[in-house]
Amino acid sequence: MPASVPIYMDNHATTRVDPRVVEAMFPYFTEQYGNAGSIGHAFGEAAREAVEQSRTVIASAIGAEPEEIVFTSGATESNNLAIRGVAERPKRRGDHLVSVQTEHKAVLDPLARLARRGYDVTLLEVEPHGSSRAGWLDRQRVADVLRDDTALVSVMLANNEIGVLQPIAEIAAICRERGVTFHCDATQAVGKLPVDVRTLGVDLMSFTAHKMYGPKGIGALYVRRTRPAVRLEAQITGGGQQDGLRSGTLNVAGIVGFAAALQLCTLELPAEIERLAKLRDRLWQLLRSRIDGAELCGPNLTGQAATGGPLRLPGNLDVAFGNVDGEALLLAMGNLAVSSGAACSSTDPSPSHVLLALGLTEDLARSTLRFGLGRFNTIAEVEAAAETVAAAVARLRELR
Ligand SMILES: Cc1ncc(COP(=O)(O)O)c(C=O)c1O
Structure with a gap:
């Protein structure tokens, strides 16, 4: 839905x-x-x-x-x-x-x-x-x-x-x-x-x-x-x-x-990093359990740099679904605002140059969605978003 x-x-x-x-x-x-x-x-x-x-x-x-x-x-x-x-x-x-x-x-x-x-x-x-x-x-x-x-x-x-x-x-x-x-x-x-x-x-x-x-x-x-x-x-x-x-x-x-x-971000930083990483991890867990073939793009969520810090922004998730077109997916999801690897900007119809540089095929790059979680997102929204994406992917795959 x-x-x-x-x-x-x-x-x-x-x-x-x-x-x-x-x-x-x-x-x-x-x-x-x-x-x-x-x-x-x-x-x-x-x-x-x-x-x-x-x-x-x-x-x-x-x-x-x-x-x-x-x-x-x-x-x-x-x-x-x-x-x-x-x-x-x-x-x-x-x-x-x-x-x-x-x-x-x-x-x-x-x-x-x-x-x-x-x-x-x-x-x-x-x-x-x-x-x-x-x-x-x-x-x-x-x-x-x-x-x-x-x-x-x-x-x-x-x-x-x-x-x-x-x-x-x-x-x-x-x-x-x-x-x-x-x-x-x-x-x-x-x-x-x-x-x-x-x-x-x-x-x-x-x-x-x-x-x-x-x-x-x-x-x-x-x-x-x-x-x-x-x-x-x-x-x-x-x-x-x-x-x-x-x-x-x-x-x-x-x-x-x-x-x-910037002052507000600095004040809220430690708690917000933890909160966003938890929301992001939950979103990934829900997506991968509900959608066959969902692949994470970018570094592991739990990966650590040599210096001990994280390897990935806490609020970032990028997922390739395969067998579906990201732009069609965006349209099918109604009011869920995320962005697609299909068109990195409204003026450029080619797939994301970042995903292509990582070695994704054009088709796989076109099937990705980028989720950027932020200050105003809640766990209820994460759960609703996962359900919306899973339903839209299933519907579009059926139509293929
Ligand atoms: C990494 C990066 N650099 C530069 C920009 C451009 O920023 P601005 O919109 O402030 O010109 C963006 C915005 O999308 C960005 O994500």
Whole structure:
């Protein structure tokens, strides 16, 4: 039966804004609506103060200094600023750029454009489907391709489809030893796991508010300012805001919401990690017991990294059902909102490049669903979702 009450389990795509975040933002639309760049009146002063306070909160949540936070419109822009900002510096180490086949398009597309302009881009492979660490990147693969002209390595912390967590601290250490700037797209991890830029040793790190119960249209790039300071070529120029690194009037209400959202996530983190992992494990248990041939995509749910931490985001589950089309499945499930490996975006009809990079066939990739559990999901929703998916798969298989 299609779900009758809407159930939202697409929290990797975006999250509902927490009402506490909306409340924190509200005065910055209606009362304190000044431009943070305005000098000489109280409206500008109040906006500037709110921005700087928020910058401090966000920086401290990730172990950075306030001046290391550059606000952007989201992680897509942060990734572009990091990658093109390093690659287009007139004084750079060279034109070799390294990343991974399973990165988000917001990393792969800027790299592809640079490749068309003559840069040499290496995209690394990951552990294949079926392995207990499917999707994981062995740091040795990075070490093996670094060259004297490598300007940048970019590896994501948590994958947005299969939830695999990469060994960022180990990879960053290799890059540092070889003098290569290291960027991490931590969009799916910040707010969901403890993330500390100093412990990880990253030089640049992207993240965004709308994946952590904050508003859309506001993100940040962490830019290391010491030992060594990272220099970037600005990508958006104009009024010279944020030290000229990213011009444009600051989104004050968005920035306040971003800080409130991250603060809440940080407070609730330990309990939420445990709760989401339990919900996720229960969902998998129900799906595999009810649906013949259900296969887990990505690393084992109980897998451990060498450092003892988990190998997978707590709220992530990606399942290939086989013998069914993911898009038809989405339609058959009515009000259950998840996403399908059939079309990774509404503008691109091809199957997920992440699943293909893991070695899934096109048919198997097209039969997958990604579940992203979040703050507002309950055990009752998990049980209803499993029932809805099982019924829809059975019905579609019968029609085949
Ligand atoms: C890993 C990853 N990087 C980047 C982005 C882009 O983020 P934004 O929507 O803030 O531009 C996303 C969002 O889907 C993501 O999951």
